[in-house]
Amino acid sequence: MLDLGWSELLLIGIVALIVVGPKDLPVMFRQLGRFTGKARAMARDFQRAMNEAADEAGVKDVASDLKNATSAKKLGLDKLKDAASEFEKWQPGDAKVAKDGVEKPRGPETAKMTEERAEQARLIRERSAQVASDRIAKEKAAEAAAAETPASEPPAAETPAPETPASDKTT
Template sequence: MDLSWSELLVVGIVALIIIGPKDLPGMFRELGRFTAKIRAMGREFSRAMEQAAKESGVKDVADDLRKVTSPSAMGLDAVRSAADKFEKWDPIKNAARPSTPAATPLTPPPMPPVAAATAAAEATVAEHAAPVGPNTAALYQKQAERKAVVEEASAKLRAISSPPDATPAAEPKKPGRRRKKPEGPAGDEA
């Protein structure tokens, strides 16, 4: 029942007028007992149904079915977390921090980003046979610029992580005694 306080007040006034002030407390007492009996019967019915389900094994089957269909049991939690990580991954940010050093030889330095981006954008536009509009060309340009930035960053990382050139270093001087310079012919005094 969804009654507001104003509706309950109207019902109370009507009950007071119809039943009278002497019989009103007794009527509310009987109404309270009646609702208590209905609630007790409802609880008893619920307990009986739960007991019957427990005895017949329906509850165990329902629990097993709930466990089997849970996302964690089917591995969907791992899939969801992997998808979240993939969506949050940014190759440009992560290019600056390699997880393991790469063991690749040095490659020649890449073209400047603008020239590489322009060349890549022109190549991408040339690949498509249909003419493209200015928005599509701008999109190709933006993608090419991003690709150039990523390639430049990866080339820098390769250069940083590769071993230095194996050029022979100058031999360090050995510590020892200093030799005196000869002062010229013996007995020469100036």
């Protein structure tokens, strides 16, 4: 209410003692106490009346609605956090891990699809290895054929074309 320290109260007491006098000082303090009591009672009544008016106007309902609107739990953000934490904990594998940490086997369709995909991946790896080994064998055969041809014979593609005699040329 009033921000009075001990030094200010002492100064007020000394001034009151000088102005009012020592005989009338207790009477004045009694009257001051009654006045402050009445002022506090009026403030309590006013506060109570304002609260009742606010209740009648529905301010508490609006306040609770606003509180619920800003609540993470009411908005479903707690479920979103749970889902995000489950996603962070997720590890791909053959078994599904439940919330309690116990592994549960996958359903028959999921297991069947997993086996089919594993078989397809194995076939792709085998076919890729076969194609690579065939390519390497062809390259080695081409190198061996190039090493067997004698160096004195020019390749067929590099044979020069016959020249025409100079007498056939017209000037």
